[in-house]
Amino acid sequence: MNRYFFYLVVLFFIAGTAVQQVVYLGAAYRGSLMSLLLAFAAGTLLLAATVRMYARFPRQGLPEIANGLLPRPLAAPFLLAQTALWFVTGAVPLLYISEISKRYINPDYATNEPLALFLAVIVFLVNMPSVKLLYFLEIILIFNVPLLVLLCFKSYFSDQLSSYSMLEAASRIFEAPNYGAFSAAFMLFTGCTALSVFNRSIAPDPAKMRYLPLLSFACFLLVMTAYFIPIGMFGADGVAQVNYVWFAVADTLRMQYGFIDRVLFVVLPMNILTTLAFALTAWHVGLEHWKSVWPAPRTVWGNLSLVYLPLAAMSAFLFVLENQLGFSRIARYANYWNLWHVPNVLIVLLLLWLAARPADRAAGGTGN
């Protein structure tokens, strides 16, 4: 079942790029390139470490591990914090695509209209079994990845690409990295942390994962593409002026002999679909954490309210957020969410390590 793990990692990259790109391109003159390189190193380590750690707990998710290791007064807040983080992780890209839909599909949408539609999909699908969700991802990625690769190549071969702008950006490689850009790029590598729930159903085998650095590298190439192509199209100085970078770049490409002249209209549904799948995955993981905090309800209606009350509450919360703040302000606050990825990942890894240790000692003991 290793291939489903692969999908999780790739999905985070494809869906996260459009959102996070804005952060590190905005910091284009404050060491963002170095931050990206460091995030690649850290992300590859994270990938290897996470797979190895979860391999010690076959068919167990983070909730079971945490409940086993920590006393309940500690485990419950920990899992609730995880729930909150996963919900926010899904919510930010969700708000992003609903903003994009309003901008590019139909400006006359009511404020919450696209969000309501996306939430409807999520409400219908989020509580399905983890394995089915993974099948769903597989199909979405099979449709999207070839198109994405094609468009990346198309943009590389565009004769409008300014290579000296890209070189100018590359010549800033030795600038001191900044944490905001690092954290935004690091988030793209956190697809593996979704194992905290999916480890129950897929249990990837690290022995068969020698290609993991390769996967990480391929994803890194996508990150580099998403860094340099916008700079080549909008200039090293001008790119920070652009709000919806991925879509603006798509709009600089033309397919004269394709059925659709403006590449934007190919990229738009593609990106909305992957981002929706991403939000769905993140909320699914959050929901599983949430369920694990509470004792299993005995009635059907108890079970349903446990699942759907937080979903309804989150939806209502996002509605209010979008109505009251508007996207530009949400995007600014979302940067604070970005800062949490690194500490959170470290805490989870520490917990896994602590939980794995006694098992080691016991294994060592029997060996002697």
Add this chain to the structure above:
Amino acid sequence: MRFLRGLSPKTAENLVKALIVAALLFFSDAGFNGYTDIEQRFFVLAMGIDKGTEEEPYEVTLKLSVPQPSLSSNNENEYLLLSKRSRSIAGAVAFLKAKAGKEFDFGHMRIIFIGDGLAGEPWLKTLDWFFRRRDVQNVAYVAVARPTAKEVLRLHPDYERIPANAFLLSFGSEGTESPYIVSTYLFDMHRNLFERGVDPVVSIVEALGRNQYEIRDSYVVNESGGKLELNAVETGLFNIFLMRSERSTLVVDDGLGMPFAMTADEIHLDYRFDMNPNRPAIVIRGDVYAQMEEASERVEPQRLADFERRAERHINEKMIQLLVKLQRNGFDPFGFGLRYRAAHMDQESEWEEWRMIYPNVSFSSRIRVRLSGTGTIK
């Protein structure tokens, strides 16, 4: 409430889902309205901005296509020209919308004309509306219109079957490939106006009478509103330098013999910096592979070398003249400054350094011309 207890878990879950989704749609005011039907829209095919008066600095002209029942050969190339002066472009468009009675769709607008009078104003200010609108294509062409954008938009070439299509054939690579046309996209303008170290170049479309136009000259502009006109030869050289036009025709008429013309098949050009602190220089070298296209008399194949040398001298001289002209006026459409920035790691000082260096740079051009033949006759 008894019937709720009798539901299977699956049905109960579906019921809850449906209720939540209904609530979502209800509270989001989703009416799925606002989408204007295609018959209730005017498609803007081209747009022009001219300089207005003191109080109303912009005169906006829209070229709208008039819907045709069917595309048959006796169809007229029908269009509607709407024009309005206003303080802002957005204001003018809003007013014209009220006048037209239909919604405007800018999604098919592929060309933007800026009147000659506005070419000397800060371009970022003029183009802001276009950059900001989401439905304006980033791959729309930008050009200067002479005498005014309104005049140029009014043109009605006889061979044109769709309004404003002739311009698209001129600027796009599907139609003509001319060395005198500089195709500048909207996003290109955005990039080169913001980028320090490179200045955008835009073609000038000149209206000739009722139904003809000419694209020969071009402007180099900068973000502060400076402009410098390049004539046809200089525009051609600009395109050669960027290796954009591979079908350039070069006419050599230097008084040293019979004048002749050649057409370039292939152009490879490159330059390097020679940053000697006392005497900074930019050395251009490259090869132009060409064919003889026209000569007034018989050309002996043995004498090809003479023609090559004359062509070389001619092209190198012209190139240096152009570079010096640009340098004197403080323009840099070739992006020397950007390349300098790309090659230097010291981020704070490089741009200031370059601004000190550029006025003192000397140019040398060592372009070689290779004539591969004399054409189908000698």
